[in-house]
Amino acid sequence: MRPSMKAIGHYKYLPIDDPESLVDVQIDAPKPEGRDLLVEVKAVSVNPVDTKRRAAGPKPGELKILGYDAAGVVKAAGPAAMLFKPGDAVYYAGSNQRPGTNSELHLVDERVVGHKPEKLSFAEAAALPLTTITAWEGLFERLGISKTGGHEGRRLLILGGAGGVGSIAIQLAKKLARLRVTASASRPESIAWVSKLGADATVDHSKPLPEQLGGEADYVLICTNTDPLFPALPKITAPQGRICSIVRTLKPVDLAPLQEKSLTFAWEGMFTRSTFQTPDMQGQHELLEAAARHFDAGTLVTTFRENLGRICAANLRVAHRRIEQGHTIGKLVLEGF
């Protein structure tokens, strides 16, 4: 008989205040094949992708297990795994094509896993992978910003500065790329948070942006709904500037107004590499390793903000409700089963 494990999932979409919207279950533990690692999950964090995928609902009869951030310990490795061994502490986001991290034991392809930063606790590390991958790929790969200061002094505007992605993007842009960073935040607590993380200036995203900026940005990173921002982009971006959004538009957009200034628009999707098994999929392992060295050196700090208790359906429902309200600062984490 296969060993069983605790997990949290749902059989159909229900509003988060319904106790059945996420439920505790006991299921068979998985077994690693190929390059998979079997990870004993110690802590997870919750992202907007969890609430969006919960809203999309499971297929008929499916138990959908969410969770796209974990820190834990490798229990076993598939026969083709070569980057990790049992006993290694790891942190990763995984793939949205497979069951998520809200389970005691979890399978993940080692090519998207990093060694946990040694100086961070499991909870502090679980806060980081999904947002670090997104911000790193967005800034250094899609926007082409040098991560060693080659574009020092250029201006970056981050829209949605205090959220999970913004909180790590501010640090990558300041500490590694040495840009001048303006971050958007709309409340005293979120303004204080982005300033503490290193933003040079703040703007309020609840008010019109061009008037507040005092100059065009060379780079814009959109970490919030893109649709309402699109008309302002040609005004707030400098000639030959670059824009990256991580939030898919709901309506078609007109790219023509970006032509006069020769602006570049790029999408970032942190699941692209794992979904399409791209030849450079292991780039996510490498960037998590590089980021871990910066966390251990203290160049970057964790964006962990609140521990909501153990990993169970009731506490995950609290986390989902908070994410759905749209004003969390940094990251919410759950720890232990």
Ligand SMILES: NC(=O)c1ccc[n+]([C@@H]2O[C@H](COP(=O)([O-])OP(=O)(O)OC[C@H]3O[C@@H](n4cnc5c(N)ncnc54)[C@H](OP(=O)(O)O)[C@@H]3O)[C@@H](O)[C@H]2O)c1
């Ligand atoms: N493409 C990808 O690979 C990818 C990866 C990660 C995330 N995402 C998406 O990116 C978005 C942000 O993710 P996240 O994890 O950073 O979210 P989050 O942590 O839930 O973001 C919360 C923050 O959003 C800010 N905010 C609320 N309304 C805003 C507005 N109108 N304009 C700008 N900021 C606003 C809030 O700041 P105030 O409280 O100050 O208003 C709050 O601090 C989500 O839609 C998520 O699904 C995409």
